[in-house]
Amino acid sequence: MSFYQQSGLHRTWREAVExxxxxxxxxxxxxxxQPDRDVTIYTVDVAAPRASKFRxxxxxxxxxxxxxxxxxxxxxxxxxxxAVKPGLGVLFASNRYTLGENTVKATERFxxxxxxxxxxxxxxxxxxxxxxxxxxLLSDHSLPDRGLFLVGFPAPPPLLQxxxxxxxxxxxxxxxxxxxxxxxxxxxxxxxxxxxxxxxPQRPALRGEDYRRVQHARxxxxxxxxxxxxxxxxxxxxxxxxxxxKEGFREIVxxxxxxxxxxxxxxxxxxxxxxxxxxxxxxLAVGFSNLSHFSKxxxxxxxxxxxxxxx
Numbered sequence: 001m002s003f004y005q006q007s008g009l010h011r012t013w014r015e016a017v018e019x020x021x022x023x024x025x026x027x028x029x030x031x032x033x034q035p036d037r038d039v040t041i042y043t044v045d046v047a048a049p050r051a052s053k054f055r056x057x058x059x060x061x062x063x064x065x066x067x068x069x070x071x072x073x074x075x076x077x078x079x080x081x082x083a084v085k086p087g088l089g090v091l092f093a094s095n096r097y098t099l100g101e102n103t104v105k106a107t108e109r110f111x112x113x114x115x116x117x118x119x120x121x122x123x124x125x126x127x128x129x130x131x132x133x134x135x136x137l138l139s140d141h142s143l144p145d146r147g148l149f150l151v152g153f154p155a156p157p158p159l160l161q162x163x164x165x166x167x168x169x170x171x172x173x174x175x176x177x178x179x180x181x182x183x184x185x186x187x188x189x190x191x192x193x194x195x196x197x198x199x200x201p202q203r204p205a206l207r208g209e210d211y212r213r214v215q216h217a218r219x220x221x222x223x224x225x226x227x228x229x230x231x232x233x234x235x236x237x238x239x240x241x242x243x244x245x246k247e248g249f250r251e252i253v254x255x256x257x258x259x260x261x262x263x264x265x266x267x268x269x270x271x272x273x274x275x276x277x278x279x280x281x282x283x284l285a286v287g288f289s290n291l292s293h294f295s296k297x298x299x300x301x302x303x304x305x306x307x308x309x310x311x
Contacts, residue, residue: 043166
């Protein structure tokens, strides 16, 4: 028996999605198209006279969903639920196995398309930044420190139209259908990228006490970098809510709390290595308990392993 069978975990995101469809009884209401090995489209169109709730879990994945009809919630365990309604676009990106729960309210119809892109496609299409699309957006529905991102946004009219074209495609199975659906999936992704690239309304700058509290948070991160600070713990420490801390930190520092903490730790570790400390000593001193993770993070920042840097 494999590890996945023993643990009850799904081996692939596709297996996880298929199981969720079966669990909620929507198999015959779901159409699955795979116009390319790196692009899969799920179109759900179901009458939901009763409210439904089902667990959603699975390995790393990247999806773009558009709700055409119906309402409910999507949620990652440990984050606030995202209210789903007609006209909402949803980006979900995960870097690890994810657990969550989705609900569908009692309604006459629940109609949604879900387009899954393999990471290799995203990297090929736009490089590493595209593979992280949505990951820099602040969201109470996400867990950035765990690499889990759930972002809802009003779908612009062209995206809604492209989604309706996918849902309403009547081309018979074959090359023509695959080409049409593939082009529409790419169109949806390009529209989202364009939408996110537009300048957003400026939020008011931090003022007064809030500014001082976020500055205090910055000082804490830069002086107590050996502590495993979470957003929640740091927010409580300085007396500000989590959203204001995250937004204010980006405004003042130009980076997220965790990215800034990581950079501070690596620079401090490099200084310790320069002083002759061993890799283990440097890693533990700056708050890394996992040497493998430390080496990988150090290498990504400095371009070489800490052992080589020390030499």
